[in-house]
Amino acid sequence: MNEGVTGSAEGPAKLEWRGVYKRFARAPVLAGLDLAVAPGRSLVLIGGSGQGKSVTLKIALGLMQPDAGQVLLDGVEVTALSEGARRRMFSGIGMLFQGAALFDSLTIWENVAFRLIHADGVARGEARERAVAALQLVRLGPDVAQLYPGEMSGGMQKRVGLARAIVGQPDILFFDEPTTGLDPITAAAINELIVDKVRSLGCTAVSITHDLASARTIADEVAMLHQGSIVWRGPVGELDTTDNPYVRQFVSGSSQGPIDANV
Amino acid sequence: MAIDSDGAGSAPAAALRWVALIGRTTLGMATEVGAITHFASRGLYAAVTPRWFPRQILRQLAAIGFLSLPVVGLTAWFTGAALALNIYSGGDRLNAEQFMPQVVALGITRELGPVLAALMLAGRVSAAIASEIGAMRATEQIDAMVTLSTDPFRYLIGPRLLAAIIALPLLTLVADIIGIAGGWQVGIHLLGISPATYIINTTTFLSAWDVESGLVKAAVFGFIVGLMGCYHGMNATGGARGVGRATTQAVVSAAILILAADYLLTTLFTRL
Numbered sequence: 001m002n003e004g005v006t007g008s009a010e011g012p013a014k015l016e017w018r019g020v021y022k023r024f025a026r027a028p029v030l031a032g033l034d035l036a037v038a039p040g041r042s043l044v045l046i047g048g049s050g051q052g053k054s055v056t057l058k059i060a061l062g063l064m065q066p067d068a069g070q071v072l073l074d075g076v077e078v079t080a081l082s083e084g085a086r087r088r089m090f091s092g093i094g095m096l097f098q099g100a101a102l103f104d105s106l107t108i109w110e111n112v113a114f115r116l117i118h119a120d121g122v123a124r125g126e127a128r129e130r131a132v133a134a135l136q137l138v139r140l141g142p143d144v145a146q147l148y149p150g151e152m153s154g155g156m157q158k159r160v161g162l163a164r165a166i167v168g169q170p171d172i173l174f175f176d177e178p179t180t181g182l183d184p185i186t187a188a189a190i191n192e193l194i195v196d197k198v199r200s201l202g203c204t205a206v207s208i209t210h211d212l213a214s215a216r217t218i219a220d221e222v223a224m225l226h227q228g229s230i231v232w233r234g235p236v237g238e239l240d241t242t243d244n245p246y247v248r249q250f251v252s253g254s255s256q257g258p259i260d261a262n263v
Numbered sequence: 264m265a266i267d268s269d270g271a272g273s274a275p276a277a278a279l280r281w282v283a284l285i286g287r288t289t290l291g292m293a294t295e296v297g298a299i300t301h302f303a304s305r306g307l308y309a310a311v312t313p314r315w316f317p318r319q320i321l322r323q324l325a326a327i328g329f330l331s332l333p334v335v336g337l338t339a340w341f342t343g344a345a346l347a348l349n350i351y352s353g354g355d356r357l358n359a360e361q362f363m364p365q366v367v368a369l370g371i372t373r374e375l376g377p378v379l380a381a382l383m384l385a386g387r388v389s390a391a392i393a394s395e396i397g398a399m400r401a402t403e404q405i406d407a408m409v410t411l412s413t414d415p416f417r418y419l420i421g422p423r424l425l426a427a428i429i430a431l432p433l434l435t436l437v438a439d440i441i442g443i444a445g446g447w448q449v450g451i452h453l454l455g456i457s458p459a460t461y462i463i464n465t466t467t468f469l470s471a472w473d474v475e476s477g478l479v480k481a482a483v484f485g486f487i488v489g490l491m492g493c494y495h496g497m498n499a500t501g502g503a504r505g506v507g508r509a510t511t512q513a514v515v516s517a518a519i520l521i522l523a524a525d526y527l528l529t530t531l532f533t534r535l
Contacts, residue, residue, distance in 0.1 A: 063406050087412045094410075101407035103399075118316070119412035164411070174410075 012075070014039040014172060014204040015060060020069030022055055022228075029055050031228030033069070042198055042205040044219035044236070046212070046250060048259055051225045053208040057174055060206070061095060062086045073172075091119065094165030094203075096194075098177040100157040102149035102164075108135070109145035112164045120168070134167040135160070138193055155186035159193065166197050173198060175207035179214045191217040212251060215239070224250065226259065302494050309414070309421035310428075319422035327388050327423070327489075328430030332437065334387060335380045339438035342375050343367060343445025351454055363454075364461045365468040367446035372469065376438040377477045378525050381431060381484035385491070385517035392423055392492025393513035397499030397506035405497070420497070424489040431485030432478040439474060476532045483528060484521050491517035 013036035022030040029052040037043045045053050058064040060071050062078060070077045078086055102111045110117075112134050113127035122130070132142045138159040149157055158178065165173055178194060179187035191214050198205045198218070209215055215222055216236060223233040224247050232244040240251060249257030347367050354360040396419060399405050408415050443465060450456040491513045499509035 058406070061406075061410055063409060083414070087409070087414065090410065091412050095407070097403045097407055099402055101403040103404055103407075114408075114413070115411040118418065 012039070013037060013072070014041075014074065015206065016070075016072040017056065017060065018070045018072060020056075020059060020066045020071065022052070022059065022064070022066050029228055030059075030066070030069075033225075033229055035223060035230055035233075037204055037206055039204055040202055042195075042207070042218055042220045044215040044222050045206065045208045045225055046210070046215055046222060047208075047225035048250070049210075052228050053225055054176065056225065057176055057206070057208055061093070061174065062090065087119075091115075091168070092171045093174065094168065094170035094172070095174040096158070096161045096165045096176065096178055098180055100149070100154075100161035102157055102160055104149055106148075107145065108140075108147050108149065108152070108160055111149065111160060112167050114164065115168050130167060131163070134163040137166065137197065138163045139189075155182050155190070158182065158186075158190055162190070162193055162197065166201060169201065170203055171201075172204045172206070173201075175205065175209075175218075177209055177211075178207060178218075179209065179211045184213075187211065187214065188217075194218045212239070298498075299490070299494055302497070303490050305416050306420040306424050306490065306493060309416040310425040314417060316418055316422055319418060320425055323422045323426035324430055326391070327384070327426045328433060331380075331384055331387055331430070331434055334383050335434045335438050336441050338379050338383050339371070339376065339442040340445040342379055343371055343442035343447075344449045346370055346375065346442075347446035347449040348453070351450075361464075364446065364450060364456070364464040367450075368443050368465045368469045369473060371442035371446070372439045372473045372477045374477070374525075374529070376442055377431075377435045377481040377484060378521065380434045380438045380481065381488060381521045382518055384427070384431060384434070384485070384488045385514055385521060388427065389488050389492040389495075389513040389517040390510045392489065393496040393499070393510045394506055396493060396496025397509040400497060400499050401502055401506055415497075420493045423493055424486060427485040427489030428482050429485070431488065432481040435477055435481035436474075439477065476528075479532075480525060480528050483524055487520045487524060488517050491520065 016036040017033045020030050020033040021028070033052070033056060035043075035045075035056070045056060047053050055064060059066050059079075060073075062081075062083070066079060069079075071079050073089065076089070078089060081089060102108075103114065106114070109128050109131040112131035113122070113124075116122040116127040116130060117124060128145070132145055135142070135145065140156065140159055140163065144152065144156070144160075149160070152160065162178075175194060179190055182190060194205070194207075195218055205218070207215075207218055216239065219236040221233065222236050222239050223230050224244070225231070226246050231246045232242060234242060239247065242248070245258050249259050347363055350363045350366045350370075351360050354363055354366075396405075399419075405415050405419070408418060447458070447461050447465075450461050451458050495509040495513040495516070499505045501508070
């Protein structure tokens with residue numbers, strides 16, 4: 001393994017995982033993960049299935065507790081905060097889930113306005129207006145506002161998920177496999193939207209993906225996670241030129257190399 | 264442990280295995296009881312302290328209470344009617360058939376009204392809550408709620424517990440009335456008892472506590488119905504199969520706990 005790669009950001013980090021360990025039953029998933037993202041940068045985490053990418057994201061979001069180590073948001077350790085304090089601190093966070101994770105029982109505008117109504121105390125009328133405006137930012141018309149998630153395609157649901165993530169003007173956005181399950185044209189549209197929104201909001205972005213085309217579009221930097229730690233990190237332009245054997249095998253899709261095929 | 268050739272060492276080894284099994288089972292049960300108790304306290308705290316979500320509470324009241332009226336009403340009517348027939352034919356052996364209206368009223372208000380309404384809700388509501396919350400867990404909707412700075416205990420669990428605790432006593436009151444009406448219809452139309460006699464026998468005999476104790480029981484049963492649905496739904500793992508398992512566990516555990524709580528409460532009330 002390529003020891004000593006820490007995944008550090010230059011300068012003060014917006015978000016940082018410091019020596020994070022996590023294991024499930026007998027299997028270690030994260031083994032002292034060190035990773036940091038600078039403000040305003042878009043970091044994409046790549047790696048094979050079961051290498052701990054989703055766990056990395058869930059620990060940062062407080063959905064999972066690490067066995068050891070710290071997660072720092074703007075220099076404040078969030079793993080030690082109570083649930084309530086963490087929820088308040090995370091009010092500036094937006095997350096696009098792999099399956100969009102829209103609430104089935106709510107209409108589209110209620111999904112988008114969920115944080116505004118239930119956490120920020122915005123009146124329903126104003127929240128609806130802001131939700132419709134957010135839907136327009138992801139190129140969905142006001143006619144979809146009254147639909148339910150089950151009445152929309154997967155690509156449209158992802159757009160709604162993105163609108164829900166950005167409606168609160170977050171300063172950090174997380175994307176979990178944003179293009180999984182989408183056709184190439186819809187995937188490209190989602191990638192463009194992500195780049196557009198991250199840049200226009202000026203926020204920090206952390207994404208995990210298997211989709212290298214997506215990574216090339218949305219990333220400023222790419223980090224590769226293997227067996228619970230970062231084995232390579234670099235600018236997205238070096239993804240295809242690095243001689244790191246893990247990245248080369250991952251990019252080429254070869255079964256020959258240091259990564260065992262997980263079948 | 265050494266095992267000698269004639270197998271003399273196998274008996275202690277087998278005994279140890281049994282002890283280990285009993286220990287594991289006991290620890291597992293203690294862990295589960297602890298987890299349910301912790302979940303119940305968090306849920307109750309979320310139900311009785313602000314911030315509340317009135318729309319969610321109203322929605323759950325409609326789903327748990329209003330939509331359960333037909334099934335609870337039908338169950339109560341048939342039970343009251345069958346109870347009247349059984350008591351009349353059983354009382355006939357002791358020349359005590361004239362007490363049928365009183366016994367039907369007592370049986371319905373103190374026992375069958377709350378218990379049957381609760382068992383119907385265990386099947387209808389615990390299952391629905393467990394499958395809905397379990398599906399939300401499986402599709403990351405609960406994780407999404409957390410990232411949207413909203414406490415799932417306040418938004419999902421508290422309203423359901425509150426609605427179940429409020430709705431079941433109201434449903435029980437309806438079940439009491441319909442159950443007694445079922446007995447009344449059988450008494451009047453099949454057994455030839457005069458309507459006036461039936462009503463006088465019922466109302467003069469029945470005390471307020473007979474009804475109230477049933478309503479107190481119903482509130483406890485409502486809590487159990489809501490709690491089991493929420494607990495098993497929130498802890499569902501393993502996709503669709505896990506949601507199915509959680510649903511079954513919610514119904515079975517709610518039904519058992521309702522019957523156990525009924526015995527304990529009846530014991531308590533008869534000593535008051």
